[in-house]
Amino acid sequence: MKHIRNFSIIAHIDHGKSTLADRFIQYCGGLSDREMDAQVLDSMDIERERGITIKAQTAALRYKARDGQVYNLNLIDTPGHVDFSYEVSRSLSACEGALLVVDASQGVEAQTVANCYTALDLGVEVVPVLNKIDLPAAEPERVCEEIEDIIGIEATDAVRASAKSGIGIEDILETVVQKIPAPEGNPDGPLKALIVDSWFDNYVGVVMLVRVVDGVLRPKDKILFMSTQAQHLCEQVGVFTPKSESRTELRAGEVGFIIAGIKELKSAKVGDTLTLVNNPASEALPGFKEAKSQVFAGLYPVESHDYDALRDALEKLQLNDAALNFEPEVSQALGFGFRCGFLGLLHLEIVQERLEREYDMDLITTAPTVVYEVVMKDGEQIEVENPSKLPDLGKIQEIREPIITSTILVPQDYVGAVMTLCNQKRGVQRNMQYMGRQVMLTYDMPMNEVVMDFFDKLKSTSRGYASLDYEFKEFQPSDLVKLDIMVNGEKVDALSLIVHRSTSVYRGRELASKMRELIPRQMFDIAVQATIGSHIIARETIKALRKNVLAKCYGGDITRKKKLLEKQKAGKKRMKQVGNVEIPQAAFLAILQVS
Ligand code: GTP
Numbered sequence: 002m003k004h005i006r007n008f009s010i011i012a013h014i015d016h017g018k019s020t021l022a023d024r025f026i027q028y029c030g031g032l033s034d035r036e037m038d039a040q041v042l043d044s045m046d047i048e049r050e051r052g053i054t055i056k057a058q059t060a061a062l063r064y065k066a067r068d069g070q071v072y073n074l075n076l077i078d079t080p081g082h083v084d085f086s087y088e089v090s091r092s093l094s095a096c097e098g099a100l101l102v103v104d105a106s107q108g109v110e111a112q113t114v115a116n117c118y119t120a121l122d123l124g125v126e127v128v129p130v131l132n133k134i135d136l137p138a139a140e141p142e143r144v145c146e147e148i149e150d151i152i153g154i155e156a157t158d159a160v161r162a163s164a165k166s167g168i169g170i171e172d173i174l175e176t177v178v179q180k181i182p183a184p185e186g187n188p189d190g191p192l193k194a195l196i197v198d199s200w201f202d203n204y205v206g207v208v209m210l211v212r213v214v215d216g217v218l219r220p221k222d223k224i225l226f227m228s229t230q231a232q233h234l235c236e237q238v239g240v241f242t243p244k245s246e247s248r249t250e251l252r253a254g255e256v257g258f259i260i261a262g263i264k265e266l267k268s269a270k271v272g273d274t275l276t277l278v279n280n281p282a283s284e285a286l287p288g289f290k291e292a293k294s295q296v297f298a299g300l301y302p303v304e305s306h307d308y309d310a311l312r313d314a315l316e317k318l319q320l321n322d323a324a325l326n327f328e329p330e331v332s333q334a335l336g337f338g339f340r341c342g343f344l345g346l347l348h349l350e351i352v353q354e355r356l357e358r359e360y361d362m363d364l365i366t367t368a369p370t371v372v373y374e375v376v377m378k379d380g381e382q383i384e385v386e387n388p389s390k391l392p393d394l395g396k397i398q399e400i401r402e403p404i405i406t407s408t409i410l411v412p413q414d415y416v417g418a419v420m421t422l423c424n425q426k427r428g429v430q431r432n433m434q435y436m437g438r439q440v441m442l443t444y445d446m447p448m449n450e451v452v453m454d455f456f457d458k459l460k461s462t463s464r465g466y467a468s469l470d471y472e473f474k475e476f477q478p479s480d481l482v483k484l485d486i487m488v489n490g491e492k493v494d495a496l497s498l499i500v501h502r503s504t505s506v507y508r509g510r511e512l513a514s515k516m517r518e519l520i521p522r523q524m525f526d527i528a529v530q531a532t533i534g535s536h537i538i539a540r541e542t543i544k545a546l547r548k549n550v551l552a553k554c555y556g557g558d559i560t561r562k563k564k565l566l567e568k569q570k571a572g573k574k575r576m577k578q579v580g581n582v583e584i585p586q587a588a589f590l591a592i593l594q595v596s
Contacts, residue, residue, distance in 0.1 A: 366586070
């Protein structure tokens with residue numbers, strides 16, 4: 002165990018984590034150059050295109066250190082985005098150390114800070130690394146100071162590296178060996194292995210990534226899941242180099258995978274402890290909290306006969322994404338669909354994109370919403386995750402909305418603008434701290450304001466410099482109302498929203514006028530009204546238009562005519578017929594454009 006080091010990389014998006022991980026793999030000879038297809042750790046297609054690491058993966062590296070000894074370095078990849086902070090914490094709890102990679106031309110960002118604090122809380126050794134020192138704009142000295150000021154760890158000796166040009170790679174690996182402690186644990190004790198991650202593989206079923214804390218695990222061992230008491234036969238163990246390689250055993254201190262013929266991801270819960278049926282551990286390792294859906298949206302097929310296909314696709318996605326929840330939902334306007342729960346907005350976007358790209362679904366997505374706690378006058382308490390399901394205000398005692406604590410790091414020049422934005426979004430300032438050139442603002446904010454478009458606004462008011470991290474704090478009573486949109490006198494349930502009373506009239510007006518822009522003119526006048534209860538607060542009219550595409554055909558060219566009809570049909574995609582009006586996808590998300 003002396004020669005094992007388990008570590009993660011904490012980095013803000015784009016600071017170079019994947020590039021660095023690839024360098025490690027290359028340096029340690031895990032893959033030939035030919036196999037190093039761009040960035041190997043980010044294995045999913047979408048990840049490669051967006052450049053975001055989604056699913057934690059791992060690589061076991063063999064490194065010959067300067068002391069002549071060979072060390073086994075286990076790199077556990079962590080996702081960098083705020084939606085996936087829960088995955089970060091579980092990756093970190095399998096490690097003794099973490100490299101904090103900071104872009105030397107940018108500096109420390111909010112998510113990095115949050116992840117570092119998580120690491121320090123878990124007792125993980127944090128080792129700073131300055132990346133991108135090849136850039137002319139790099140300011141390693143300033144960034145070192147920033148790390149010391151903001152995170153509070155010693156950074157003067159931080160390795161200066163460039164993942165891109167390959168500078169400092171060996172120095173980093175050497176620091177890993179020297180600064181990060183070797184794992185402790187009892188190889189002779191009863192097995193205790195923590196499930197760090199699990200996913201579904203089409204060929205072998207569920208694969209579990211585990212950190213063995215005590216004991217040894219071998220194929221043919223009968224394993225016991227401590228939370229469910231389920232038993233399975235261990236079929237295969239191994240490590241990722243990052244290719245999968247079978248091993249004869251996984252010992253205390255090691256990180257590797259287990260395959261045990263499990264068909265459902267639900268049975269291999271991340272955070273659960275594995276032990277052996279024959280020699281069980283007396284207690285489980287400290288578990289994780291389950292990832293809870295924070296953001297909800299309705300997903301509806303454009304063509305109603307695609308409903309079954311959508312359900313199949315969601316089921317398949319769920320095999321690989323235990324954080325995705327869904328249940329059937331019926332909307333008067335949109336028909337049969339699903340209400341889905343996500344970790345955050347990025348998670349929603351990724352799911353939506355995978356459904357469209359990998360499963361070829363045409364979807365209508367309703368505006369994202371948070372979950373509300375509603376206390377009824379008769380004392381009953383319900384959770385509302387779909388605005389159109391909010392009971393009549395007359396029957397409601399109290400509505401409580403989720404509040405988050407957000408941490409924003411922003412250069413001093415933009416503090417004023419960011420504070421104004423936070424106030425607009427009903428934020429309550431909790432703290433403000435100058436840290437070198439940056440300021441750390443802490444605000445309590447209603448989550449429903451944040452799921453709208455807070456992040457984009459934050460970026461635009463700070464020219465992209467501000468960074469945000471948030472966590473759920475509590476539910477708080479709030480003066481909320483339901484805003485409905487009526488199209489030609491009919492309420493469109495999928496367009497209902499829950500908003501704060503203070504902004505409801507303004508938002509209603511803005512929304513109605515946005516609808517006028519977004520809903521295409523049709524053969525008749527369309528009235529769009531925004532209402533709160535029985536009050537109409539805004540009205541817009543979409544004037545009729547006689548749209549006759551065939552008029553352009555000048556006479557009889559039939560192929561031309563067909564083409565035009567074809568084109569018109571394609572243009573209809575992502576439109577939903579609601580009553581006699583066609584409403585495009587964009588209209589369902591119009592609220593995101595209303596501040
Ligand atoms: P996520 O996967 O989104 O979390 O990002 P990441 O932190 O893994 O960043 P990634 O490795 O994808 O790098 C982001 C960008 O920075 C890429 O365009 C890299 O080529 C570039 N980059 C990474 N390291 C260096 C470096 O040392 N110098 C320079 N100049 N560019 C770098």
